[in-house]
Amino acid sequence: MNDLHRKCPGSVLRVCLLVFGLIGSWWTAITLPIFFSASPARDFIGRIMADERFKQSVLIEMLAHIEGTSRSLVAEPSISRAKALIRLELARKTMGRPDAIDDGDRQAVDAERDMKFSLAENPNDAFLWMSLYSVALVRNGFDPVNIKYLAESYRIGPCEGWLALRRNRLTLGVFPFLDDSLRRVAISEFAQIVDADFSTEAASILKGVGWAHREELLPTLAQANLVSRENLYRRLAADGLKLKIPDVSYDERPWR
Structure with missing residues (x-):
């Protein structure tokens, strides 16, 4: 009888291990194709x-x-x-x-x-919050209620350079409707784009949706890298626009 009691736990253990092994194999067979797909x-x-x-x-x-x-x-x-x-x-x-x-x-x-x-x-998906604002804009046109989606995108991902290039255009496009805190964030984001030396993209933003707000955008560029500011000035000048950018030599001659 004692021998039987000693053998039973081992038998139960083997059965349990077999059951768990079968469950693991079943779970792997179910999940691996999904993870690969x-x-x-x-x-x-x-x-x-x-x-x-x-x-x-x-x-x-x-x-x-x-x-x-x-x-x-x-x-x-x-x-x-x-x-x-x-x-x-x-x-x-x-x-x-x-x-x-x-x-x-x-x-x-x-x-x-x-x-x-x-x-x-x-x-916690800053890109998707921005995209939700974008699709709402495409569907129904501008509605101030949907600015909350942009605000959530900035709250979650305030300093994501890859996201800023797309988000900054959207935000500056509705700049007059933003509250003061969101305006400051959008202006700071533009400065970060310049600081990262995306001069072509920054010039495009400035010539487009940012043009009406250039008096607020340009002074904050003092925080950006000087070389990046100079690159932005040259990029704009090549398109015939000479704007006063902090600490960048301004050439008033129209033929240069």
Whole structure:
């Protein structure tokens, strides 16, 4: 009897290990295909965030692949994020076409829904908050209520250079409607863009949505790197614009 008692624990242990092994194998079989299929989604996200342009057919094919993945048993956060960003790109491509207005509007509605779903999973996504503002702007035009999405993007990612290049244009486009704190953040972000020596992008912003606010933007460039300020001055001068930038020699001669 004592021998039997001594043997039973070992038998139970072996059974338990076998059960756990089977469960582990089952879980691996379920999850590994999803994680592998999520890799293209993450790659696609990176390329969209880098502002790479895709053919509509490629976007549709990738969306179909991701939607097939999302029906699997286990969800992966990058999948819902990729769906939202791909739908936004599709909406941008179709809404400007007279023959695809309805399709573009449908894609924009779906993009907004997927963004909100993704943000419910991961609210600390500064890029997606900015994109949510963008799609709301595309769908309904400017609405001051939606500035809260931009504000949330700045709260989560205030100093992200890769994001600033796209976000700063959006923010300066509604500059008169911002509160004082958000204005200061937008102005500081422009200075950071200059400081990082994105002179071509900064000049484009300044000549576009930032032109009406140049008197507020330019003085804050005193905090930016001097070489970067000089590069911005030369970039603007090459386009025929000579603006007074802090501590940069100003040439009043119109022929240079």
